Amino acid sequence: MWEYTDKVREHFLNPKNSGTIEGDDAVVGEVGSLSCGDALRLFLKIDDNGVIEDAKFQTFGCASAIASSSVLTEMVKGMKVEDAEKVTNQDIADALGGLPKEKMHCSVMGQEALEDAIRCYRGEEAAPAPEGEIVCKCFGVTDLQIKRAVIDNKLTTLEEVTNFTKAGGGCEECHGRIGEIIDEIRFGVTELKPIVAEPVKLTNIKRFQLVSQTIDEEIRPALHKDGGDIELIDIEGSVVIVSLRGACVGCPSSGVTLKDFVERRLKETVEEAITVREA
Amino acid sequence: MRPIYLDNNATTMVAPEVKDAIIPLLEEEYGNPSSMHGLGGRSGKYLAEAREKVAAGLGCDPSEIIFTSCGTEGDNTAIHSAIESQPTKKHIITTRVEHPAVLNVAKHLERKGYEITLLGVDSEGRMNPDHLREAIRPDTALVSIMYANNESGVISPIEEMVEITKERSVLFHTDAVQAVGKIPLDLKKLPVDYLVLSGHKIHAPKGVGALYLRRNTPFRPFMLGGHQELGRRGGTENIPGIVGLGVAMDLAVSHIDEENTRVRAMRDRLEKGLMAAIPDAMINGAEAARLPNTLSIAFKYIEGEAMLLLLDQFKICASSGSACTSGSLEPSHVLRAMGVPFTYAHGSLRFSLSVYNTDEDIDLVLKELPPIISRLREFSPFRRGDEGLDWVDDH
Numbered sequence: 001m002w003e004y005t006d007k008v009r010e011h012f013l014n015p016k017n018s019g020t021i022e023g024d025d026a027v028v029g030e031v032g033s034l035s036c037g038d039a040l041r042l043f044l045k046i047d048d049n050g051v052i053e054d055a056k057f058q059t060f061g062c063a064s065a066i067a068s069s070s071v072l073t074e075m076v077k078g079m080k081v082e083d084a085e086k087v088t089n090q091d092i093a094d095a096l097g098g099l100p101k102e103k104m105h106c107s108v109m110g111q112e113a114l115e116d117a118i119r120c121y122r123g124e125e126a127a128p129a130p131e132g133e134i135v136c137k138c139f140g141v142t143d144l145q146i147k148r149a150v151i152d153n154k155l156t157t158l159e160e161v162t163n164f165t166k167a168g169g170g171c172e173e174c175h176g177r178i179g180e181i182i183d184e185i186r187f188g189v190t191e192l193k194p195i196v197a198e199p200v201k202l203t204n205i206k207r208f209q210l211v212s213q214t215i216d217e218e219i220r221p222a223l224h225k226d227g228g229d230i231e232l233i234d235i236e237g238s239v240v241i242v243s244l245r246g247a248c249v250g251c252p253s254s255g256v257t258l259k260d261f262v263e264r265r266l267k268e269t270v271e272e273a274i275t276v277r278e279a
Numbered sequence: 280m281r282p283i284y285l286d287n288n289a290t291t292m293v294a295p296e297v298k299d300a301i302i303p304l305l306e307e308e309y310g311n312p313s314s315m316h317g318l319g320g321r322s323g324k325y326l327a328e329a330r331e332k333v334a335a336g337l338g339c340d341p342s343e344i345i346f347t348s349c350g351t352e353g354d355n356t357a358i359h360s361a362i363e364s365q366p367t368k369k370h371i372i373t374t375r376v377e378h379p380a381v382l383n384v385a386k387h388l389e390r391k392g393y394e395i396t397l398l399g400v401d402s403e404g405r406m407n408p409d410h411l412r413e414a415i416r417p418d419t420a421l422v423s424i425m426y427a428n429n430e431s432g433v434i435s436p437i438e439e440m441v442e443i444t445k446e447r448s449v450l451f452h453t454d455a456v457q458a459v460g461k462i463p464l465d466l467k468k469l470p471v472d473y474l475v476l477s478g479h480k481i482h483a484p485k486g487v488g489a490l491y492l493r494r495n496t497p498f499r500p501f502m503l504g505g506h507q508e509l510g511r512r513g514g515t516e517n518i519p520g521i522v523g524l525g526v527a528m529d530l531a532v533s534h535i536d537e538e539n540t541r542v543r544a545m546r547d548r549l550e551k552g553l554m555a556a557i558p559d560a561m562i563n564g565a566e567a568a569r570l571p572n573t574l575s576i577a578f579k580y581i582e583g584e585a586m587l588l589l590l591d592q593f594k595i596c597a598s599s600g601s602a603c604t605s606g607s608l609e610p611s612h613v614l615r616a617m618g619v620p621f622t623y624a625h626g627s628l629r630f631s632l633s634v635y636n637t638d639e640d641i642d643l644v645l646k647e648l649p650p651i652i653s654r655l656r657e658f659s660p661f662r663r664g665d666e667g668l669d670w671v672d673d674h
Binding site for chain 1: 610
């Protein structure tokens, strides 16, 4: 069970300002969707001096989403638009006495709805599709949204990015890309270049030592588990000649074992140029 | 105020009879069954008696029971044993709706080079035995199918699936954690190789379970260690837990009729009452054969966690298939496998009853839940308006 603060509980059990504001002078900010599991619609009434006179919300979501919405309306009432614009998701979380880390995205949702409402007030076409390239297809999160969360909240791990933005919380396919974005911001790397190691020229003796060591220490014990075995027959240049023994003989997957396991491992531990064939 | 406990698929209250049987084992009867003295000898006797009770409850021989620490250990042991004893077979068949104790083992094996076939379910949560028939291959090491689903309560066509598997001489494992004690189960008529149960789902304490291992089924231990459990599971026996499990199994057998009459009637009344009182609701698995104690019900436009916390105000304990309670961001894998629309999946609740529930418990839920739902719907931005769905943004 989540540990919610008393403030979260209070705002969840007795939400302030739930409902809508009708009329031509009301502005609306919307964020989230049914499929995402949470959504917030924020209504603001702003007077002629640019002061937020009234704020109301409608929220679909868990306790912390409802509490974040409720506390946000309390925070911005009476604020000037310029000040409201500076409200961050951390301010919302702080006003609730903190949120469980898995729930930080609820505060982000509040901040985004506020931003959207202010955009609407300024007459900018409400809620343009989030800019940037979609990284997380499950929750429709773009690289710019992720970058912003990483910078604003000093995030350093994939898990934190998921907690704040939901990105990566579904099929997990985008985890690699999110890791790259974090690195880009933390280490100022704009484009990760694959590390190309200088090919090291091995002497024949060194190569032989490395090959037999890898076979003895890693490959043979692994094959033993399935009743198989392997003998190193010869090394000609970078071609390693082996013989599969035991249960490997006649096993339909011995070809796969040879290429996908023995050869791959030797390429990793000895040198890239290695190929393996059976005697 | 006592809790209105309707979360018995998560865990159960320890039965008073079970507690009474355990207390002496925590006080004076603390012997180790392996010891050569009277104290140890008595513990050995308790162990043997508990084994007989569990075997009797399942309709098998006591020698076919291996005590474990939990359902997860049983599942891990069964799968490990099946693949270790057939090292050349690299294919496993299971389902998309299994418990993580099976699904995550399968995923782990996939990374280690195994091929995994995941059988799906239809929109009611039902499996199709023909899909199993098509999936079995000469190199299939194991078929692992849960007996009944923990979330939807849907019962698998286990007899037919075992028959199909046995025709092809493939090993069969079933996670029966949710079935034991809720529906009649007789291993004399069901030739599975491995069956797993967990104590705390049937009113024994947490930390004890059992693995049924059919005689002559190849076995490789998962927990290596001492000679306990005939060398099939190392580790000093959890005598208090095991004795508790024995008593709980006796109780489960004696309660099975009540489960399928009184408990089922309470579940049905809860189901009908909620469906009548709350618009835009649906039963997950309504058309399928289900456990008599389980109700998975979904409410549109609102989210499960919020409902649970408001129910908790009335000491009503249930659980949810929504993302927000699971620590992940997507709704339950079971509801997704059934194709439950997102609009409903996020608002799913599970009520799971036991013989310790009363009609008053059901009355309370029927009284308190409908206003909770109206209240949450009042401040949801989604609703069914006259003009159809208002602001539905499903990207």
